[in-house]
Amino acid sequence: MTAPTYDLGKLHGGLRLPGHKAASTTKPIQDVPVPSQLILPITQHVGDPAQPVVSMGDHVLKGQVLAEPDGTLGAPVHASSSGTVVAIEPRPVSGRYGNKAPCIIIDCDGEDRAIEPAGNVEHYTRLQPEALLQQILRGGIVGLGGAVFPTAQKLMQARTCSIDNLILNGVECEPYITCDDMLMRERAAETLSGARILMHALQIESCFVVVESDKPEALHSLGDAMAELGDDRLILKQVPTIYPSGGEDQLVQLVTSREVPSGGLPTDVGCLVQNVGTAAAIHDWIENREPLLSRITTVAGDGIVNPMNVRARIGTTIADVVEFSGGYSEHPDHLIIGGPMTGKSVSTDRVPLVKATNSILVVLKTSFEGRQLSCIRCGDCASVCPVQLLPQQLYWHACADDENKLREFGLTDCIECGCCDLVCPSHIPLTANFRIAKGRIQELADEKARAVRARERFEARNARLEREKEDRDAELARQKESAKQAGPAAIAEILKRKQKKSEED
Amino acid sequence: MEFARRESPYWSARVAVPSLMLQVLVALVPAAIAHVWFFGPGFIFNLLVASVFAVGGEYLMMLWRERPPEVALTDYSALVAAALLAFALPSLTPWWVTATGALFAIVVAKHLYGGLGFNIFNPAMAGYVVILVAFPMHLNLWMAPRIGDIDYQYLTVIQTLVYTLTGSLPDALGFDVVSRATPLDVMKSGLNGMRTVNEIRANPIMGDFGGRGWEWIGNFLAIGGFWLLIKKIIRWQIPVGVGVGLLVPATIMYMVDPGSSPSPGFHLFSGATILCAFFIATDPVSGATSPKGRLLFGLGIGFLIYSIRTWGSYADGVAFAVLIMNMAVPAIDLVTRPKIVGHDKKSDSR
Numbered sequence: 001m002t003a004p005t006y007d008l009g010k011l012h013g014g015l016r017l018p019g020h021k022a023a024s025t026t027k028p029i030q031d032v033p034v035p036s037q038l039i040l041p042i043t044q045h046v047g048d049p050a051q052p053v054v055s056m057g058d059h060v061l062k063g064q065v066l067a068e069p070d071g072t073l074g075a076p077v078h079a080s081s082s083g084t085v086v087a088i089e090p091r092p093v094s095g096r097y098g099n100k101a102p103c104i105i106i107d108c109d110g111e112d113r114a115i116e117p118a119g120n121v122e123h124y125t126r127l128q129p130e131a132l133l134q135q136i137l138r139g140g141i142v143g144l145g146g147a148v149f150p151t152a153q154k155l156m157q158a159r160t161c162s163i164d165n166l167i168l169n170g171v172e173c174e175p176y177i178t179c180d181d182m183l184m185r186e187r188a189a190e191t192l193s194g195a196r197i198l199m200h201a202l203q204i205e206s207c208f209v210v211v212e213s214d215k216p217e218a219l220h221s222l223g224d225a226m227a228e229l230g231d232d233r234l235i236l237k238q239v240p241t242i243y244p245s246g247g248e249d250q251l252v253q254l255v256t257s258r259e260v261p262s263g264g265l266p267t268d269v270g271c272l273v274q275n276v277g278t279a280a281a282i283h284d285w286i287e288n289r290e291p292l293l294s295r296i297t298t299v300a301g302d303g304i305v306n307p308m309n310v311r312a313r314i315g316t317t318i319a320d321v322v323e324f325s326g327g328y329s330e331h332p333d334h335l336i337i338g339g340p341m342t343g344k345s346v347s348t349d350r351v352p353l354v355k356a357t358n359s360i361l362v363v364l365k366t367s368f369e370g371r372q373l374s375c376i377r378c379g380d381c382a383s384v385c386p387v388q389l390l391p392q393q394l395y396w397h398a399c400a401d402d403e404n405k406l407r408e409f410g411l412t413d414c415i416e417c418g419c420c421d422l423v424c425p426s427h428i429p430l431t432a433n434f435r436i437a438k439g440r441i442q443e444l445a446d447e448k449a450r451a452v453r454a455r456e457r458f459e460a461r462n463a464r465l466e467r468e469k470e471d472r473d474a475e476l477a478r479q480k481e482s483a484k485q486a487g488p489a490a491i492a493e494i495l496k497r498k499q500k501k502s503e504e505d
Numbered sequence: 506m507e508f509a510r511r512e513s514p515y516w517s518a519r520v521a522v523p524s525l526m527l528q529v530l531v532a533l534v535p536a537a538i539a540h541v542w543f544f545g546p547g548f549i550f551n552l553l554v555a556s557v558f559a560v561g562g563e564y565l566m567m568l569w570r571e572r573p574p575e576v577a578l579t580d581y582s583a584l585v586a587a588a589l590l591a592f593a594l595p596s597l598t599p600w601w602v603t604a605t606g607a608l609f610a611i612v613v614a615k616h617l618y619g620g621l622g623f624n625i626f627n628p629a630m631a632g633y634v635v636i637l638v639a640f641p642m643h644l645n646l647w648m649a650p651r652i653g654d655i656d657y658q659y660l661t662v663i664q665t666l667v668y669t670l671t672g673s674l675p676d677a678l679g680f681d682v683v684s685r686a687t688p689l690d691v692m693k694s695g696l697n698g699m700r701t702v703n704e705i706r707a708n709p710i711m712g713d714f715g716g717r718g719w720e721w722i723g724n725f726l727a728i729g730g731f732w733l734l735i736k737k738i739i740r741w742q743i744p745v746g747v748g749v750g751l752l753v754p755a756t757i758m759y760m761v762d763p764g765s766s767p768s769p770g771f772h773l774f775s776g777a778t779i780l781c782a783f784f785i786a787t788d789p790v791s792g793a794t795s796p797k798g799r800l801l802f803g804l805g806i807g808f809l810i811y812s813i814r815t816w817g818s819y820a821d822g823v824a825f826a827v828l829i830m831n832m833a834v835p836a837i838d839l840v841t842r843p844k845i846v847g848h849d850k851k852s853d854s855r
Contacts, residue, residue, distance in 0.1 A: 012846065017516075253846065262847040319506065328506065335508040340515045349506050366515050373522050373580060374622030379740075379794040380520075387846045392794060393838075410845040418514030425520040426622075432512035 002226040004238035009257030013384040014242040023307040038315030039352035047073030061115040080293040080313035083108035117289040139285035145275035171246030174339030184218035188225035194279030299325040303332030303362030319349040336361040373426040381420035391420040398437040526581035532729030543718035547596030555587035558607035566616035589629035599672035606632035649685040650718025688716030689820035715774030730783025746803015747782040776821035798841035
């Protein structure tokens with residue numbers, strides 16, 4: 001096997017968290033059977049909603065496009081099994097605020113019949129990068145680490161920058177989540193194949209595959225797959241198990257010692273980060289013509305009878321997935337989509353599993369130790385902040401709702417990793433406060449932009465009216481002047497001409 | 506199935522302010538025992554008086570401010586302030602002096618500024634300075650350490666209690682019999698009297714470095730302080746800053762003029778240096794917050810302690826040094842703001 005390398009940059013702060021990863025990695029990835037109904041949100045990506053291209057009553061096949069991207073940023077949504085479209089309507093989804101979103105509902109026929117792939121496609125190695133990117137776009141592939149940015153567009157953007165580092169993110173630093181770990185263990189070759197497709201698309205000659213040190217099996221199987229491939233452009237890197245080293249910007253800093261500029265992208269410092277799951281999905285689409293129809297999800301937590309990793313069709317409800325994993329134990333308090341640090345709490349399990357769902361965490365009880373007290377300025381929050389913010393000062397300014405100070409102290413640079421919450425002896429919900437403050441800042445900025453636009457329109461209108469008035473006055477003055485010069489004869493002439501004109505009208 | 510909603514993260518901190526405060530109190534226990542051993546039971550009476558008035562003041566202020574009193578009472582911060590005040594007092598202190606200090610610390614320095622977390626000044630030191638100015642005579646009444654060959658008059662527990670309650674000594678005893686000047690006072694007045702350091706150190710009250718008894722309390726305070734460091738309840742920057750800020754000028758002056766400059770060891774083990782370095786200056790609320798800022802904060806306190814001891818009129822300068830540096834904290838926090846990741850330099854965000 002190929003041994004991993006370790007030379008690393010430095011990341012500020014972070015936490016060593018208990019992993020809780022053993023329970024869900026004892027057995028191989030299990031396939032969830034076709035459910036009776038699929039709920040497919042038309043927005044499963046960052047960007048504009050996709051537009052449905054099927055109607056109620058249509059029979060659809062597995063792999064058929066249900067909704068096409070509209071606008072510049074988006075990804076198509078495919079039917080993840082065959083069946084009949086029974087509704088296109090808003091349904092509860094696992095958004096941060098439990099809101100509803102338009103979904104295409106399919107009653108599955110259970111046959112799981114796939115659509116015929118359209119025509120013969122050249123092997124990607126014979127395609128120009130642009131043509132390859134266009135193909136990737138059709139696969140409905142988005143960032144599967146949870147950010148769900150449309151992959152093709154991320155790559156297109158990267159093509160406009162000079163990229164010298166492709167980083168495959170297999171860090172998976174958040175507790176409980178093991179879907180990437182299991183993917184790397186079971187599908188290392190496919191993951192690396194995806195990496196090579198990405199390298200071709202980007203015309204880049206090296207790729208770091210980065211894995212956290214708490215995943216020896218994944219490191220081993222990747223190492224074996226690399227040795228078999230003999231592709232020395234792939235470099236396996238091991239990073240220490242420190243949360244949140246799997247954050248995109250944090251990983252760039254760790255691997256290349258480059259800081260992603262505030263408000264910028266990794267491409268600004270010549271890096272592109274892709275999740276290992278995304279790479280495997282690209283392989284499935286480009287090599288096997290299978291678009292993104294399913295994903296691996298970790299089902300874990302003390303509220304789950306049999307924690308495991310499952311491969312489930314996009315659109316399967318969380319309830320179905322949990323039932324497949326043995327159901328709930330006792331009466332759990334919380335259902336969290338994602339991990340314990342950044343996941344989203346949802347109020348019902350009737351929401352669908354979507355492309356972003358990397359983990360379903362069911363918690364019996366969240367413990368609160370002690371009540372919230374005033375900040376004692378201990379500074380522990382600042383010492384763990386991976387972005388080197390001063391959460392304690394930010395909190396102060398957030399309470400005062402001081403927009404300028406919040407900007408000055410870098411609120412918009414906060415990645416909401418939650419580290420500060422975990423060390424605060426006063427038990428202040430810092431991250432939640434920052435999230436609210438960010439919303440407020442955004443609101444204020446939108447309001448300001450609207451006001452600026454309104455003022456510009458108003459000023460432009462005033463200027464136009466003023467100009468017109470000046471023009472009219474000048475014309476009037478000119479006519480008066482010329483009339484004065486020409487004398488009464490000319491005036492009579494003009495009046496006659498006017499009269500004639502009005503008769504003609 | 507339905508579930509309760511919550512904001513991430515779903516884990517909360519295992520540390521809590523009350524347990525931090527309790528551990529600070531625990532760290533003071535060895536030194537408290539040493540204090541009683543060397544200077545008699547007065548320390549316990551002072552501690553009781555300070556605690557009763559600090560906690561009582563806290564309770565009343567919370568009521569007056571229409572806040573739930575149990576929140577403040579169960580964070581134990583008033584007890585920490587009371588304990589620090591008790592350590593700063595001579596073991597013979599009438600109760601009203603202690604009470605004035607404790608009440609000023611809690612009512613004025615803490616709650617009038619908004620309570621725990623909002624006080625600009627270190628409450629214990631603010632209280633101490635008030636009684637130092639208001640009752641200067643009482644704060645100079647240190648007993649001699651109870652060590653074999655020092656000539657001292659031992660007060661019984663009852664006599665000490667009577668003094669604490671009434672401020673009067675048994676008829677046969679005068680202040681000059683029971684009390685001694687502190688080593689820092691001896692050093693200061695000796696130097697003012699144009700004597701050399703070696704002559705002054707011949708006084709039986711002087712120990713290996715500082716004063717006998719005092720330096721032992723210093724050792725136990727340091728043990729408690731190191732324990733807090735290991736438990737990560739305090740960080741190294743402030744203790745190191747105080748030490749370096751005090752010892753560097755002390756060492757330089759000692760090397761230049763050993764005749765009229767006490768040794769660095771004397772500075773370290775005299776007065777409240779060690780108490781300040783580990784327990785007083787490390788109060789997070791009134792101190793600087795960033796690691797670099799804390800180092801600066803500590804250095805400033807150390808240097809001010811040296812300056813006041815050497816050139817000021819007070820024998821020790823810990824309380825004044827801490828309060829002065831408390832005032833500098835906003836400025837220190839401003840200039841030591843760390844560079845945010847992804848920003849070019851500090852100035853671009855300011």
